[in-house]
Amino acid sequence: MKSRSFGRLSGTKIFLTQELHDSLAKRAMIEILKQGRALRGFKHLIEILKDKDKNNTIIFTHEKTKEDGKNYYINYEDCRQKTSSATFPK
Numbered sequence: 001m002k003s004r005s006f007g008r009l010s011g012t013k014i015f016l017t018q019e020l021h022d023s024l025a026k027r028a029m030i031e032i033l034k035q036g037r038a039l040r041g042f043k044h045l046i047e048i049l050k051d052k053d054k055n056n057t058i059i060f061t062h063e064k065t066k067e068d069g070k071n072y073y074i075n076y077e078d079c080r081q082k083t084s085s086a087t088f089p090k
Helices: 004-009 018-026 030-034 042-052 076-087
Strands: 014-016 057-061 066-068 071-075
Touching: 014 018, 018 030, 018 057, 042 057, 057 076, 071 076
Parallel strands: 014 057, 057 071
Antiparallel strands: 066 071
């Protein structure tokens, strides 16, 4: 993550599964994600997980959201839909 608006969190490593990476690359979303603009509340999500433990790892996936020790697997589409629906109800 490289974004001045992320302050102390700029440079935080966020991981993507290969399947999600390939899917986002087809839609030219990788650079937008790196800038922290692909998801509403992205900075807040990172703050929460990193404040719990700075060694927590955030991995976006197509799979089910789950916690596995210090690894947080987050379903990208579910996260995107939930954060956008909070502002723009269906």
